[in-house]
Amino acid sequence: MDSFKRLAIVFTFCITVVQAQNIVQKDATVLGFKLHYEEAGRGPVVVLLHGLGGDGSRWAPNIGPLSREFRVIALDQIGFGQSDKPLANYHTGMLSEFLARFLATIGVSKASLVGNSMGASVALYTAVHYPQLVDRLVLADCACQRAVGAKTPVPTDSHQRDLQNSVTSEETRDYFRTLFHNKNLVTDKVVEDNLILRLKSAFAISKIQESGAKGLGSISQEEARKVNAPTLIIWGKFDALDDPALADLLAQTIPGSRKVLIDDSGHMPQLEKPVEFNRIVMEFLKQQGSLTSERAQ
Numbered sequence: 001m002d003s004f005k006r007l008a009i010v011f012t013f014c015i016t017v018v019q020a021q022n023i024v025q026k027d028a029t030v031l032g033f034k035l036h037y038e039e040a041g042r043g044p045v046v047v048l049l050h051g052l053g054g055d056g057s058r059w060a061p062n063i064g065p066l067s068r069e070f071r072v073i074a075l076d077q078i079g080f081g082q083s084d085k086p087l088a089n090y091h092t093g094m095l096s097e098f099l100a101r102f103l104a105t106i107g108v109s110k111a112s113l114v115g116n117s118m119g120a121s122v123a124l125y126t127a128v129h130y131p132q133l134v135d136r137l138v139l140a141d142c143a144c145q146r147a148v149g150a151k152t153p154v155p156t157d158s159h160q161r162d163l164q165n166s167v168t169s170e171e172t173r174d175y176f177r178t179l180f181h182n183k184n185l186v187t188d189k190v191v192e193d194n195l196i197l198r199l200k201s202a203f204a205i206s207k208i209q210e211s212g213a214k215g216l217g218s219i220s221q222e223e224a225r226k227v228n229a230p231t232l233i234i235w236g237k238f239d240a241l242d243d244p245a246l247a248d249l250l251a252q253t254i255p256g257s258r259k260v261l262i263d264d265s266g267h268m269p270q271l272e273k274p275v276e277f278n279r280i281v282m283e284f285l286k287q288q289g290s291l292t293s294e295r296a297q
Contacts, residue, residue, distance in 0.1 A: 023063055030101045036082035037102075038074040041067025044135065045111035046285065047099070048074040049119030051143070051268070053198040053205050055081025058116065061274035066282060073111075075102065077122070079204030081197070090207035091217030092118070096125040100133055112136040112285055116268055117143045117242070118208065121219070127231075128223045137227070138281055139250065140234040141242050141267050146215065147224040148249035167202065169195055181238040181266035224253045231257040232284040236265035236272065258284070 023040045038056050040063050050058040056074035066072045076083040078098045079090055088094065099122060103111060112135045115123035120142035127134045172195040176186045198205065211217055231254045235247035244261060251259040260280055262269040270277045 022067075028102055028105045030078075030098055030105055033078060033084040033086055033098075034082075035078060035084070035098065035102050036076040038063065039072065040064065041069070041071050043070045044285075045108050046070040046072050047103075047111045047113050048072065049077065049099070049113060049115035049122050050074075050080070051117030051119050052208060053080070053194070053201055054119075055083075055197060055201075057081075058268065059270060062270050062278055062281075065274075065278040066285075069282065069286065070112075073106075075099070077119070080201045085201070085204060087203065088207070089211065089216075090204045091211035092121050092125045092208075092219075093129070093217035095122045096129060096217075099126055100130045103133060109133070110135050112138070114138040114140070114281060115142070116140040116270060120144065121147075124219055124224065124227070125217065127227045127229050128219055131228060134229045136285055137229045137231040138234065138284065139231065140269060140277075141236055141239050142233070142246070142250060143212075143242060144219060144224075144250070145242075145246065146218040147221060148246060148253050149221045167195075167199065172198065178240050179267040180272060181236065181240075181264060182272055185272065221253055224250075225255065227254050230284075232281070233257055233259045234269060234277065234280065235259070235261050236267055236269045237261045237263050238265060239267045241267045 023038045026037055026039055028035050028037070036056070046066060048056070048059040048062065050056060055076045059074045063072050063074055077095050079085050079088075079095075103109075110133055113123035113126060115121070115138070117140070120139040121144045123137055124139060124142065124144050124147060127137050169191055173186060173191045176190060176194060177183050180186055233247050233250050233254070235244045237244060247259050247261065251257050262273050262276055262280075265272040
């Protein structure tokens with residue numbers, strides 16, 4: 001089987017693989033609303049936070065490997081996936097508060113946060129506003145331009161902005177071809193599954209985009225400089241949505257942080273290059289001491 005077929009099988013989230021990993025489907029009630037999550041493994045807690053329009057399934061190839069050493073929780077953030085979708089003014093700060101209350105509800109006093117895109121911005125916001133909850137921090141292709149002093153917090157290309165609110169199969173296909181460096185991963189099934197996800201979360205997506213343009217729930221560069229949790233910054237080398245140059249700026253902003261670029265990957269390296277991603281994250285979560293910059297090969 002060639003590499004494309006192997007990646008395609010990973011990305012379609014085969015149910016038999018999920019069952020083999022002993023992933024348990026769970027729900028918790030926070031502020032009267034249901035939060036759905038998947039859980040696997042035992043040990044120190046690691047929470048995986050998906051990006052805009054996604055859900056916990058965006059971590060399908062990562063949950064099993066990470067759960068060999070950790071108690072892994074892949075959360076459907078409020079407004080997304082199988083979690084409730086209140087009619088509220090969504091922004092990063094709101095999602096972070098739900099995360100903090102969720103951890104308290106399930107009896108977790110401290111966790112390492114691994115976030116991709118919007119999920120990384122939620123993780124960063126949590127590290128700033130709820131530092132007592134964060135053990136270690138992994139920010140993958142972080143949607144946090146204001147945190148590095150960038151003046152444009154949303155994509156400047158209007159076509160790209162429109163695609164983030166995709167409501168047709170054609171728009172969704174176009175958008176995911178932007179997200180992935182390997183265009184062969186954008187199969188009919190991937191398009192269909194993600195169109196459904198995005199339609200279900202359309203209200204939250206729209207509100208988060210509006211809030212982001214207004215700066216609601218954002219982290220300033222000064223606040224980011226005060227993050228004291230050990231931080232790993234991961235970026236797809238060919239991210240066409242958030243310029244990899246942001247990884248350098250973020251590494252310069254967060255004291256002692258470590259930066260890793262993953263080759264042959266776009267905006268979601270946890271899906272395009274799961275083996276490398278899992279290895280890098282596992283090593284970081286288990287290590288002690290100071291951090292240095294490196295490039296993944």
